[in-house]
Amino acid sequence: MKAAALVGPGDVRVFEIAKPKPGPGELLVKIEACGLCSSELGMWNNPRFSSKQPVFFGHEASGVVVETGEGTETFRAGDRVTLFTDRGGYAEYIAVPEQWAVKLGDHIPFDWALGEPIGCAMNATARSGIEVGDTVALIGVGFMGGLILQGARLKGASRIIAVDTREESLELxxxxxxxxxxxxxxxNAAERILDLTEGRGADVVIEATGHQxxxxxxxxxxxxxxRLIVFGYHQHGTRTxxxxxxxxxxxxxxxxxxxxPEAYMRGIRTGMRLLNSGQLLxxxxxxxxxxxxxxxxxxxxAMQKPHGFLKAVITF
Known part of the structure; x- marks a missing residue:
């Protein structure tokens, strides 16, 4: 089967490797879609990255159960699932413990059901402490910021102020x-937020960029x-x-x-319920x-961000 691995700085390649077999309590899933995460981009773009062996990666995967291991209880072949995994989602097949899978509704496309990032965004929203009537400022409206914006509204924010530097993100x-x-x-984004709140400031500010x-x-x-919520994934050096x-x-x-992992799974289950019910776009x-x-x-x-770029998805 095909599987992608990082072999050096700025160098990801596709290999032919053996198809895995599900162990006890595991599912063999045929991957249909896997999102490209900014955390992986940081590793791919790191000039100091070094490994003697290819690093198989990808963790935003969804697909169809094709085989179940001994002792599995919840899933059967044909079930549509999204996964929490660090075992290499950029692959045609992956074996994962059944407790790290969540069922999808038949009407949900696989590329929408990127469980891990959706779970992260829902967990961040839950931890934000947003209360009904709050003014929320969101700094950074990429893929994750777009999810958090929707979560903030569901939490009861009465006013959402979005900040970004890209026109496509502002339009989103x-x-x-x-x-x-x-x-x-x-x-000056801070001054504008203060102006919009009559000098008071936002009740909750969510930083979702990873930049100083x-x-x-x-x-x-x-x-x-x-409340100041640091959600951005900060890489490559310190912050002040x-x-x-x-x-x-x-x-x-x-x-x-x-x-x-249990917190991840709670967020993923929440996100999938919202996705299934049409409350999350x-x-x-x-x-x-x-x-x-x-x-x-x-x-x-993903590194160059051409005009219109928001999120890349790998398909199979």
Missing amino acids: ARKLGADEVIDARKD AALDTATQAVRIRG IDMQIWNWKGLDVINAHERD VEPLLSHYYPIDDIQEAFQA
Whole structure:
């Protein structure tokens, strides 16, 4: 079967490897779609990356159960599932423990059902502490930010202010129901948020970019005794914060990434319920599709972000 692996800096290749067999309590899943994650982009673009063996990766996968291992109880061949896995989702088949699979409705396309990132976004929304009537400022409206924006509205935010530097992201925010959008290339985003809130600041500010400038904006834009949610995946070096402002404002600061598999699964189940019921939109967040043989091109596009780029999905 075909499977993609990272072999060096900026170099991902497709290999022919043996098809796995499901062990006890495992499912063999034929992968239909696997999203490209920004965390993988950081590894792919790291000039210091080195490994003696190919690193098979991909963790945003969905597909169809084709075989079940001994002792499985919940699933059967033909079930449509999304997965939580770190075993190499850029592959035609993958074997995973059945507890890391969630069933999909028949009406949900596989490319919409990218369980792991949807679960991350729903967990971040849950940890945000958004209350009914809150003003929420979201800094960064890519794929993950678009999910969080919808989650914030479902949590009861009465006003959502979206900030980005790309026109396609600002347009996405409008489509998803943001009340105001701010182009950070043209305006001082923190000052605009303060203006829009009559100098008070947003009740909750969610940073979803992974960049220093967004942390600085969030620090300035959140109200006294507000909540600052760090969701962006920060890579390649340290970040600085103005602790004097954090202290003076008495902020609640939440680092909203989960590393507990059970927490991931709770978020994925929540996301799939919302997706199945039509309360969560994923299709507008997807922009580029590539067959597995073109995965190197997909990573190049994710790094360069051509006009209109939001999220790349590998298909099989």
